[in-house]
Amino acid sequence: MTSISENILKLKSALPAGVRLVAVSKTKPASAVQEAYDAGQRDFGENYVQELVDKKDHLPDDIIWHFIGHLQSNKVKYIAGFVDWIHGVESEKLLTEINKQALKNNRIINCLLQVHIGQEDTKFGFGEEEVKEFCSRVNFSAMTNIRICGLMGMASFTDDSGQIRTEFKKLKNLFDELKSTYFVNNSAFSEISIGMSSDYTIAIEEGSSIIRVGSSIFGSR
Numbered sequence: 742m743t744s745i746s747e748n749i750l751k752l753k754s755a756l757p758a759g760v761r762l763v764a765v766s767k768t769k770p771a772s773a774v775q776e777a778y779d780a781g782q783r784d785f786g787e788n789y790v791q792e793l794v795d796k797k798d799h800l801p802d803d804i805i806w807h808f809i810g811h812l813q814s815n816k817v818k819y820i821a822g823f824v825d826w827i828h829g830v831e832s833e834k835l836l837t838e839i840n841k842q843a844l845k846n847n848r849i850i851n852c853l854l855q856v857h858i859g860q861e862d863t864k865f866g867f868g869e870e871e872v873k874e875f876c877s878r879v880n881f882s883a884m885t886n887i888r889i890c891g892l893m894g895m896a897s898f899t900d901d902s903g904q905i906r907t908e909f910k911k912l913k914n915l916f917d918e919l920k921s922t923y924f925v926n927n928s929a930f931s932e933i934s935i936g937m938s939s940d941y942t943i944a945i946e947e948g949s950s951i952i953r954v955g956s957s958i959f960g961s962r
């Protein structure tokens with residue numbers, strides 16, 4: 742078995758310029774995060790509010806934390822003081838709360854709109870038409886403490902790489918359409934968060950700018 746630091750170095754050396762690696766450390770101890778940090782990794786992703794809050798106190802302050810799980814509005818307040826990115830924005834209620842809590846903490850939080858691209862019957866994420874309607878309707882510039890940075894998606898849980906590629910292409914096309922329609926003068930809208938351990942090479946080929954990799958770094962959960 743290779744070590745966490747070897748996995749980080751190997752992954753980083755294979756990444757094209759401009760693709761950010763988020764090391765997904767959910768369920769792993771702070772010591773595992775520290776090992777990746779010592780190998781030079783700075784971006785980490787977590788799925789659970791309580792786990793993140795407990796872990797970050799044992800870790801360096803310059804870690805860039807990405808919240809990548811399902812986030813309930815009533816829990817935003819626990820992470821708004823330190824989280825840098827929230828990948829799973831899927832409602833106006835949640836976005837409004839993130840803005841409010843970020844303002845209280847005098848911070849700006851980077852947000853990605855989660856779009857449901859896979860086949861699983863999940864209630865998480867916007868549908869394609871829904872996210873277009875959302876972007877046409879919401880006045881993002883009035884929300885001074887969030888930055889809408891792009892889209893996040895998860896491909897179907899399948900080993901059919903053709904299907905995964907099709908789903909990633911769909912998200913990239915949607916990103917391009919939203920960009921040219923609603924974010925032409927907004928240079929922050931530039932990120933596509935797709936790709937996990939099993940499919941990040943396909944994701945990068947299809948335009949990913951942020952990959953979220955857990956088990957290939959930290960081992961299985």
Ligand SMILES: *Cc1c(COP(=O)(O)O)cnc(C)c1O
Pocket residue numbers: 765767788809810895937938939953954955956957
């Ligand atoms: C757990 C998780 C990942 C990482 O998954 P791996 O298969 O372990 O790489 C990426 N994104 C999200 C949203 C996750 O929940």
